[in-house]
Amino acid sequence: MTENQNQQPLIRVENLSKTFTLHVQGDARIPVFADLSLEVATGECVALYGPSGTGKSTLLRSLYANYKPGGGHVWVRHGDDWVDMATAAPHRVLEVRRETMGYVSQFLRVIPRVSARDIVAEPLHALGRDLEAARAKAEVLLERLNIPEAMWDLAPATFSGGEQQRVNIARGFAVDYPILLLDEPTASLDAGNRAVVVELIREAKARGSALVGIFHDDEVREAVADRIFDVEAGALAA
Amino acid sequence: MNSASPLLRVNNLSHAFGNLLACSDISFELHSGEVLGVVGESGSGKTTLLNCLSARLMPTNGIVEYDLRDRGLTDIYALSEPERRFLLRTDWGVVMQNPRDGLRMGVSAGGNVGERLMAVGARHYGEIRGEAESWLSKVEMDLGRIDDAPKHFSGGMQQRLQIARNLVTKPRLIFMDEPTGGLDVSVQARLLDLLRGLVRELKLSAIIVTHDLAVARLLADRLMVMKDGKVVETGLTDQVLDDPHHPYTQLLVSSVLQV
Ligand SMILES: Nc1ncnc2c1ncn2[C@@H]1O[C@H](COP(=O)(O)OP(=O)(O)OP(=O)(O)O)[C@@H](O)[C@H]1O
Ligand SMILES: Nc1ncnc2c1ncn2[C@@H]1O[C@H](COP(=O)(O)OP(=O)(O)OP(=O)(O)O)[C@@H](O)[C@H]1O
Ligand SMILES: [Mg+2]
Ligand SMILES: [Mg+2]
Numbered sequence: 001m002t003e004n005q006n007q008q009p010l011i012r013v014e015n016l017s018k019t020f021t022l023h024v025q026g027d028a029r030i031p032v033f034a035d036l037s038l039e040v041a042t043g044e045c046v047a048l049y050g051p052s053g054t055g056k057s058t059l060l061r062s063l064y065a066n067y068k069p070g071g072g073h074v075w076v077r078h079g080d081d082w083v084d085m086a087t088a089a090p091h092r093v094l095e096v097r098r099e100t101m102g103y104v105s106q107f108l109r110v111i112p113r114v115s116a117r118d119i120v121a122e123p124l125h126a127l128g129r130d131l132e133a134a135r136a137k138a139e140v141l142l143e144r145l146n147i148p149e150a151m152w153d154l155a156p157a158t159f160s161g162g163e164q165q166r167v168n169i170a171r172g173f174a175v176d177y178p179i180l181l182l183d184e185p186t187a188s189l190d191a192g193n194r195a196v197v198v199e200l201i202r203e204a205k206a207r208g209s210a211l212v213g214i215f216h217d218d219e220v221r222e223a224v225a226d227r228i229f230d231v232e233a234g235a236l237a238a
Numbered sequence: 239m240n241s242a243s244p245l246l247r248v249n250n251l252s253h254a255f256g257n258l259l260a261c262s263d264i265s266f267e268l269h270s271g272e273v274l275g276v277v278g279e280s281g282s283g284k285t286t287l288l289n290c291l292s293a294r295l296m297p298t299n300g301i302v303e304y305d306l307r308d309r310g311l312t313d314i315y316a317l318s319e320p321e322r323r324f325l326l327r328t329d330w331g332v333v334m335q336n337p338r339d340g341l342r343m344g345v346s347a348g349g350n351v352g353e354r355l356m357a358v359g360a361r362h363y364g365e366i367r368g369e370a371e372s373w374l375s376k377v378e379m380d381l382g383r384i385d386d387a388p389k390h391f392s393g394g395m396q397q398r399l400q401i402a403r404n405l406v407t408k409p410r411l412i413f414m415d416e417p418t419g420g421l422d423v424s425v426q427a428r429l430l431d432l433l434r435g436l437v438r439e440l441k442l443s444a445i446i447v448t449h450d451l452a453v454a455r456l457l458a459d460r461l462m463v464m465k466d467g468k469v470v471e472t473g474l475t476d477q478v479l480d481d482p483h484h485p486y487t488q489l490l491v492s493s494v495l496q497v
Contacts, residue, residue, distance in 0.1 A: 023485035024492055065474065067481040090460045090474050091269045111456065113431040126438070 007041035010179055010210035011063065016072035018058055032058045036072070036234050045201060045211040047225035054231045056214045060181050063212065064103045065093045076101060076179060098126055101179040104172035106187065108164040110157045116142065117152040120170040127175060141170035144196055162188045173200050180204055182213035186220050198223045245270045245411060245443050246291070247311060251300035253286050260286040262467040273437055273444045275458030275475060277451060283467040284447040285415055291445060292332050292413040293322045327357045331404030331412040335419050337396035341388050341403065347374060348384040350403050358407050373402040377432060394425035398432065405436065414446045418453055430456055451494055455479060463487045
């Protein structure tokens, strides 16, 4: 917790708020958080904490600009610039996602007819790395995550939940993103594969990445997190 | 990287058919390499908008500017007719919903692709043929059919041929109206996969009209949601689909199973 205190921040969340309004259900309002602030430094992993429904995933998705916050800012260090994901133009957000910020969602979104290898290689290839090199990196990750080689050429639509999850994790780690967001990456994994994910996270920290994650598994959380951020308290404290 | 000037800039575009306002006050920018999806219910003005953007229907109001290679952002309706036609043949591609409108049904498959190269000045028969063959195999067409006219092709084959015909001149911007409409699901998946690969490989910019949110999710970086001729919501594709704000978008997203 202390070793990173003087490190420079890569993420600065300021006074973020999010309320859903469900127009198809009588305009019901679901306030999730308000006035939430958080900083994450290089080499640091922050675990979001709180009971089910407090808004952990909502916060993570807001950092990635998958959800649009109602107010506040999500500043991220993008090269030499600071970009506010809450207000940046779409093409700028896409650029940040391509180069700076990765996100491992809780479930893999399968792409029809695209092989596991290519799903993993895609983000690296999109960054300009040639296809063969991107595929080679993908294979290393799939191997580390114990996806049998015979499955690399298959589209993951038929994979088991845990296998899909591992493909998803491999995709998230294919690029050495300076910032990485993880939504329950180990939820459906066995102990052996959880250990691999812990290793991957530690390597990313050692490279200087800033990570924000949700880890239901206490053991995993303790193994990787430098700090815990209580979403409810964080929103109240500000 | 592409924070600079846009490829296409649309300001306050409206189009009326008589007193029916098909598109109303639409403004947006498209940057190089971006894929914009246009979604909305039948009759909401998607095709009308696409026609106005692609220099095929003069809007009643507003300006469509395109970044011409030699002149920068230029009002496309201020161009002369031959200049506009040249633009459509070289820098742009238009894939029509009905392949019949986008292909020459009596001309061979190879000819459909080759004549686009000739229109931009290619003269060497062998090279034209070779380029046509390479594009036909890119869109997974059986080269044994290269001398057949598309009128007897299946819908999926016709659509793939239309894509080859439009991409052979290496356009920068491509307009597509329901590219997977009217095809059965397995053919759709194959076509989508093809389009997705080509868009990435060629770094194409594209505007794709579709009523299918799954297609939009797969192909588009950004979405524009239309209702009654107006744009009611825009944003990154995953943002619009996962966190829709406008009541109409919420209805649209909640009425399909999972996208
Ligand atoms: N896209 C959405 N549209 C409407 N409401 C949403 C949406 N996403 C989340 N919510 C609501 O926001 C609240 C917070 O949900 P969130 O998924 O962030 O919780 P969480 O802390 O991640 O919970 P869990 O531990 O169960 O995953 C919930 O009430 C949820 O219903
Ligand atoms: N040439 C025309 N003359 C008169 N009205 C037209 C013409 N073309 C379109 N319209 C009308 O303009 C409105 C918008 O039509 P448009 O074809 O743009 O809709 P769309 O969103 O593409 O619908 P769909 O999903 O059914 O293709 C409709 O009410 C249509 O009847
Ligand atoms: Mg959650
Ligand atoms: Mg139409």
